[in-house]
Amino acid sequence: MLVSLFRLLSFLPLPVLHAAGAALGWLVYLLSPSYRRRLKDNLARAGLSHVLPAAVQEAGKNVLELPFIWCAPQERVLAAVTIEDDALVKEALAAGRGIVFLTPHLGCFEVTAQTMAARMPLTVLYRPPRKAILKPLVEGARARPNLHLAPANLSGVRMLLKALKGGGLIGLLPDQVPQNGEGVWAGFFGKPAYTMTLPGKLHGMTGAPILLTYAERLPRGRGFVMRFVRFEENLGETPEQQARAINRAMEKLVARCPAQYFWSYNRYKVPAGVTPPGEPMPGGDAS
Template identity: 75%
Template sequence: MLVTLFRLLSVLPLSALHAIGSALGWLVYLASPSYRRRLKDNMARAGFGNHLPSAIREAGKNILELPFIWCAEQDRVLNTVQVDNWDVVQTALDAKRGIVFLTPHLGCFEITAQYVATRTPLTVMYRPPRKQALKPLIEGARARGDLRLAPATLSGVRTLLKVLRQGGPIGILPDQVPQNGEGVWADFFGKPAYTMTLPAKMHQMSGSPIILTYAERLPRGAGFLLRFIPFDEPMGGSAEEQARAINIAMEKLIARCPAQYFWSYNRYKVPEGIAAPPGNTGNL
């Protein structure tokens, strides 16, 4: 049923989906006190509270563009993408040392891997959906062409490392809360957030460069501007220092278009079995 709905919606122009999404964003914001509180609190903590009205609309666009991104003909989807700084990627590909792409929940993060996979085979880590009904939609839509999926398991990590050592690129969402034992506490916009250590480990074990990427949503459904930025933060020696360096890089990316970050995500939650740091209740 859900797959059918997404396919029906995918025939609509992106501009129409974004317009509907803007209205949906306000509807969800007004209808859900918990969603409203988290969105406002997270934006205020980061110093972007003045972008709240835009963020409400962008959150709705993020949902309604998924049928287009996942189910529309790939040529139609790719025609909405403009690219900035691909030379950074091409130089790394030519060096055949692998690439660790880091893509935060910023803008249309679903389209970044799809585009890269049209230029080179790409393996991305993903967390399988808890609801089985979503599995055919999400996995089928994401695994297009040369885009391959590696589950967030030990076998998936081994797959990623193998790809890097063979000179291929991988993709990771670095601001996703990891499972028990797979992260450390590191500040994110001034508050400790349980942060994955995997990107730094992949970088160290393979020698592959890190490249940051995000797709900024353009106004009035005009498409997306896909940007590639070299990672230049000093890593440090400890896992905590490395996680903080990656969080700093994410903060700088988010500051470029703060209204398009996924502020409603429970970034500060305390995973089961992990002790909360002082001052963090994990309820935001």
Template identity: 70%
Template sequence: MLVALFRFLSIFSLPVLHAIGASLGWLVYMASGSYRRRLQENISRAGFAADTSSAVREAGRNIMELPFIWCADPERVLRTATVENWELVQAALDARKGVILLTPHLGCFEIIAQAIAARTRLTALYRPPRKAALKPLIEGARARDNLILAPANLSGVRTMAKALKKGEAIGLLPDQVPQEGEGVWARFFGKPAYTMTLSAKLHTMTGAPLILTYAERLPHGRGYVVRFVAFDEVLGEDATQQAEAINAAMEKLIARKPAQYFWSYNRYKIPQGVAAPVTSVVSTDTAKERT
């Protein structure tokens, strides 16, 4: 049923879907107190409260563009995306060291893998959805030529390490909350967030450079600009320093288009089995939320 609905919605143009999405964003924002509270808390903590109204609309557009991105003809989808600074990635590929592409929940992050796979082989870390009904939709939608999905487990990590050793590209969402044992507490917009350590480990292991990427959503459904940005932070030696350096890079990237960040994402939740950070006061609501 859900697959059929998404395929039906994919018929509509991007401007139509984004127009509907803007209204949907406000509907969800007004209807859900927990959603509204988390969005407000996260965007205010980051210092972008002035962008709240725009962020509400962009969140709705984020949802309504998924049928188009996932289910429309790939050539039709790629026609909406312009790529800038690809030479950063190509230089890394030419050096045969591989490249680690870090993509936060900023803009239309779902289109980035397609844009990259149209140019080179990409292995992307993938965490199966909790709801079984979503699995065939998401896995089928993300299946593309030149795009390999690596599960978020030891087997997937090995797959990504092998891709890097071959000089290929891999993709990670560094602001996705990892599971127990896969992260450390590191500051993100001033508050400890459980942060994955995998990208820094792979960089240390293989020497593959880190490159940031995001897809800016253009106004009025005009498409997207997929941008690649050099990673300029100093990683440091221990896992916490490395995680904080990557979070700092994410903060700078988000500051470019703060309204398009997914502020309702529960970035500060405490994963099951992970002790709360001892250096901060964690709210009751956050402490109750588990993966």
């Protein structure tokens, strides 16, 4: 049922989906007190309250563009994407150690995986949906040629490691809250956030370079611009140092188009079994 609905919506032009998404963003914002409170709190914490109106609309666009991204013909999706700075990708590939792409919940993060997979095989980490009704959509309609889904468990990590050792590409959402034992507390916009340690571990085990990437959503449904950014932070040696470095890099990336970050995401939740953090941390450098 849900897959059929998404496929039906995928026939609509992207400008129509984005216009409807902007309206949906305001509708959810006005009707859901918890959603509204989290969105406002997260923006205020980052000192970005002034982008609230745009952020409300961009959040809605993020939802209603998914039928297009997941279910429209691949050539139609790729035609909506302009790529910039791909010289960084060629440079990283020349080392022969694969690439660890870090893509936060910024812009149209779903289209970045499809765009890279159209060039060469890409393995991305994902968390299987808890609700059975969502599984056909996430694992079926989302699938594309050369795009391999690695579940967020031990077998998925092995898939990622195998891809890197073969000189391949992998993709991670570094601001996705990991499960107990898979992260550490690190400051993100001034508050402790449970942060995955996997990027640092994979880099340490393979020497694969880390690149940041995001797809900025253009106004009036004109498509997306996919950009690559060099990871310039000092990772350090401990999981805590690496998590702080990655969060600093994510903060800088979000600053490029702050209204398009998914501010309603519950980034600061405490996963089951994880000990809550102590005192609030000042910025991304706190411990």
